Amino acid sequence: MLRSMYSGVSGMRGFQTKLDVIGNNIANVNTIGFKSGRVMFKDIMSQTVSGVTAPGEEGQGGVNAKQIGLGVSIGSVDTMHTAGSAMTTNNPTDLRIDGDGFFLVKLTGDQEVPFLTRAGDFHVDASRNLITSDGLHVVDSGGAPIQIGDDVTAFSISSDGTIVQTMADGTTESGVQIGMGKVSNPQGLEKIGGNLYRMSLNANAEGALEPTTANDPEVGTGTIVAGQLEMSNVDLTSEFTEMIVTQRGFQANSRIITTSDEVLQEVVNLKR
Secondary structure, X not given: OXXXXXXXXXXXXXXXXXXXXXXXXXXXXXOOOOOOEEEEEEEOOOEEEEOOEOOOOOOOOOEOOEEEOOOEEEEEEEEOOOOOOEEEOXXXXXXXXXXXXXXXXXXXXOOOOOXXXXXXXXXXXXXXXXXXXXXXXXXXXXXXXXXXXXXXXXXXXXXXXXXXXXXXXXXXXXXXXXXXXXXXXXXXOEEEEOOEEEOOOOOOHHHOOOOEXXXXXXXXXXXXXXXXXXXXXXXXXHHHHXXXXXXXXXXXXXXXXXXXXXXXXXXXXXXX
């Protein structure tokens, strides 16, 4: 069987995967805090027809190896953690991170390692807990779920995540700080759906995550902007361009398979 046919099949599989990633990016073009993905290709091991010959001692020239490639495979599917554009909502519990870092959320207070998210569309529930749209608790810099006190009549959130509370007697007090997480390799985080990421051994050393605060120059976390949300970082112009390139690549590889089939048909017809 011709090597070119299997190379074409591998190319079609690769471009199909790339089209899947592009489709997911376009589907999430309006998802708060979404980070787009990209597919990188790499070639498969080449078949060596003849090896290398070194230059001879009597002046003979060297001969390069003859190698035939066997197709393409997926090298990586990267998550691009570039900043998305800001959307102003003027809702005091809508938060955007201007810079690096992630909000920390927990399903329950007993959860040891929190999840991470860039989606800051938070709410206050009936028990006055600060939660996400899916009911996960937003935690403070100590890793504990944030709860607004019963004697608090109003509150605002400063750039370092401090909850400034207006008490029933009209005084103002500084409450807890919203916790943030900083990871060495954001692309090492594992997507688990719901705009959430989970720590992995390739995000931080040994998968450790130490809660910190916003606007910390030593850690490198960004500032918190209240009344704004971070939109998806998907660029539709780039995605549609890549879709065209992917479609043409898929068609070209399908033509390789068709041509290889015609060559095999000619070989079969030699008997006639």
